[in-house]
Amino acid sequence: MPGTALAAVEVPVADWFDPREAMRDPYPSYERLRETGPVVFAPAVQRYFLTTHAAVSWAEQHPERFSSYSEQNLTMMRALGGRPMLRKDDPAHAAERSAINPTLRPRAIKEVWSPSFEKNVDRWIARLLEIGPAHADLNRDFAAPVASQNLIDLLGFPSDVHVDDMRRWSTDYIAGIGNLLDDADIWRRCDRSQAEVNTILDSLLPVLRRTPDGSITSHLLQVGLPEETVRANVHLTISGGMNEPQHMITNIVWALSTHPDQRAEVLAGEVAWGDVFEETVRWQSPIGMIPRELVDDTELEGFSLPAGANMGLLLASANRDEAVFPHAAHYDVRRRARGHLGFGAGVHMCAGRWAAKTAVGEYALPRLYERIPGLELATDRDTRWDGWVFRGITALPVTW
Ligand code: HEM
Known part of the structure; x- marks a missing residue:
């Protein structure tokens, strides 16, 4: 590990790494990168990748060296x-x-938020049943609206905010965070989403100042953060707080559907949904990669990395590191x-x-399978995956 007695050596270069290939399926590239080493430079994205569990964990434990702010990102x-x-x-x-932690701890989740999660799931299962087994798309008709409504509630946004708007804002922000090629249309979409969310905050923030509630937005205000900081963190929460839970709902249904023996065990109550959730994450x-920038010259796993290095x-x-997860490529809910x-x-x-x-693990999935036990992937319509840094299913046709 860092500080090792080995003489520092040149970092291996993965000139073959192609982000477009990673968008299609990143896992073969990850495997090859791990075979190349724990630290690998990828010219296509001008980044030093940390590929193993040990190297990533070390970086995460040393935020004083691996800064989250970077002029390169x-x-x-x-x-x-x-x-x-x-950032x-x-x-x-x-x-x-620390402002948002209290309302996102297990106790607050159980006491304050679980009733909303339950209600939102039931509402959208009803919609899925209305759409029916010939046309239902689990992403469009269930995962996206459930994740969006949960986030509307967590943020304390007004009840007339539409799930499709929350979904669009989240999608636009995620596209912007990944907009390394500076696509002008993506920036236009981000600007429009920011303006729409800011219009909501213009009315909401004065109300929450007068009458605080348990929402994330209210907690950010209550500790006296400047308003621009409150807004930036609301936009941040929209970017990740909808997209990733949405992906987890569809990822789990897809994973269980493609491993029917394991699905049978889960539905028989032999495996806890919490374990299914963790194994699927x-x-x-x-989220495939997170960026950092090196503050100082650093030796990591015997390699010399310069201050200012752009890290992934x-x-x-x-x-998928075999050193920590035996048979890591295999999905195993047990x-x-x-x-x-x-x-x-x-x-x-x-x-x-x-x-x-x-x-996802206590409400969306258990109730979905309880109400629709015969839920399966529809083979007459295509499942679509997209993304590398942020990866998930964009269409999941289902039937029952
Ligand atoms: C399964 C779903 C989710 C996954 C896989 C996920 C993943 C992540 C990851 C990997 C990070 C660290 C990023 C980094 O260090 O660069 C992160 C940070 C964060 N996530 Fe999530 N997330 C999920 C759901 C949520 C939800 C539901 C919310 C809000 C309601 C949320 C709010 C945040 C916030 C605010 C941060 C920043 C924390 C900080 O800077 O201290 N995430 N998430």
């Missing part, structure tokens, strides 16, 4: 129109993060997947992980 701030906690280091980050991680911590590759890095680790570890696990 400004797309998130451009997309969200401000600098959220995820700050401690202590500035901690001041913002490990096996098909919705490959969470999804670390989650394995203990805890210790996976699908939510990151360290100071920026996902603030919404309990909300996601409860909403």
Whole structure:
């Protein structure tokens, strides 16, 4: 590990790494990268990748060296129109993060948010049943609206905000965060989404100042953060708080449908839904890579890395590391997947992980299979996956 006695050597170069190929299916590239080494330079994205569980974990435990702010990675701030906690280091980050923690801890999730999660799931199962087995798309008709409505509630947004708008804002921000090629149309979409969300906040923030509630937005206000910081963190929460739980709902249905023996065990109650959730986050991680920048010259696994190095911590590759997860390429709901890095680790570890696990693992999936036990993938229509840094299913036709 870092500080090792080995003489520093040149970092291997993966000149074959092609982000377009990774968009189609990143896992073969991850495997080859891990075979190449724990630290690999990828010229196509001008980044040093950390590929193994040990290397990614070490970086996450040393935020004083691996900064979350980087002049080389400004797309998130451009997309969200401000600098959220995820692009700050401690202590500035901690001041913002500690504002939202109380309302996202397991107890608040259980006492404050679970009734909404339950209600939202039931409402959209009813809609799925109305659409029927010939036309239903689990992403469009269930995962996206459930994840959107949950986030509308968590943020304390007015009840007339439409799930399709929340979904569009989230999709636009995610596209912007990944807009490394500077596509002008993506920036236009981000600007429009920012303007729409800001119009809602213009009315909502004065109300929440007068009458605070349990929402994320209210908690950000209550600790006295400047308004632009509150707004930046609301935009941040919209970007990740809808897209990833949406992907987890479809990923789990897809994973269980393609492993019917395991689905039978889960539906027979032999495996806890919480374990299914964790194993699926490990096996098909919705966030494949997180960016960092090296503050100082650093030796890592015997390699010399210069201050200012543009780093990519490959969470999804670390989650397939055989040294930690035997038969890592196999989906196995009975394995203990805890210790996976699908939510990151360290100071920026996902603030919404309990909300996601409860909403998806305790409500969306169990109730979906309870109401529609014969849920299957529809073979007459195509399933579509998309993305590499943010990866998930964009169409999941189902039948029953
Ligand atoms: C299964 C679903 C989810 C996954 C896989 C996921 C994944 C992640 C990851 C990997 C990070 C760390 C990023 C980094 O260090 O660069 C993160 C951070 C974050 N997530 Fe999530 N997330 C999920 C759901 C949610 C939800 C539902 C919310 C909000 C309600 C949320 C809010 C946040 C926030 C605010 C941060 C920034 C934390 C900080 O900077 O301290 N996430 N998430």
